Amino acid sequence: MRIGVMGTGAMAEALGGAWVRAGHEVFVGGRDGAAARALAGRIGAAGHGTPAAAAGYGEVALLAVPAGVAPELAREHAGALAGRTVVDCANALDPGPGGVMLTTGPGESVAGLIAAAAPGARVVKAFNLAHASMWDRPADCFGEVPPAVPFCADDAEAAGHVGELITGMGWSPMPAGGLDRAAYVEATAAFVIGVWWAGGSPRLAFPEPPRAREGVA
């Protein structure tokens, strides 16, 4: 697949690099041209340029920018993003005095704000739950069962694109409903990161008997 990555930070590098290794054609678009060129060189991307060029590059565009920026960037490039699968990995979080807090309003999600800002884009929420450093690792380092990437999508073809990206990285796609459920996946990030920051291990809160893990009902 051809993928335009908008952003040159940690997630652009981690996901863009993983997709290059999986055999996809990745284009890095950054507002800082030197950073885009440097990142493209590091990950072996097919090209580099502006965020506008990345928006219009492929079947898929990744918004790898802060949550407060993503809807505005999507609005700015709504024309180029129309008809494409637009992956939103953003977490709208603030440290907050009592722990990590969502900055979105009740029931609101970054993914929903992006979809409203770029109505022709086929937005998919995905990749927001694991830290950037996880996408660099070989999937088998997590054990016999590949880790899952929950995603929310309204469009079947866009869901298929993201499923293919996830599978190609050796992870497992976890459909988590339509875009109206993205707020739950984003709130899950607030919970998980809050527990990590407090020194805990959130995965221990979701035990499964071995039979369920093997996929036996």
Ligand SMILES: NC(=O)c1ccc[n+]([C@@H]2O[C@H](COP(=O)([O-])OP(=O)(O)OC[C@H]3O[C@@H](n4cnc5c(N)ncnc54)[C@H](OP(=O)(O)O)[C@@H]3O)[C@@H](O)[C@H]2O)c1
């Ligand atoms: N890091 C993680 O572990 C992680 C995990 C899950 C989800 N996320 C989410 O992934 C997204 C990206 O995170 P990150 O860690 O990659 O952030 P980052 O390293 O800070 O990179 C952010 C990128 O966004 C660009 N940017 C900022 N404002 C922009 C604008 N107005 N127009 C165009 N580009 C702009 C920055 O460009 P400049 O360098 O020019 O400022 C930079 O390339 C965030 O929404 C975050 O919540 C991050």
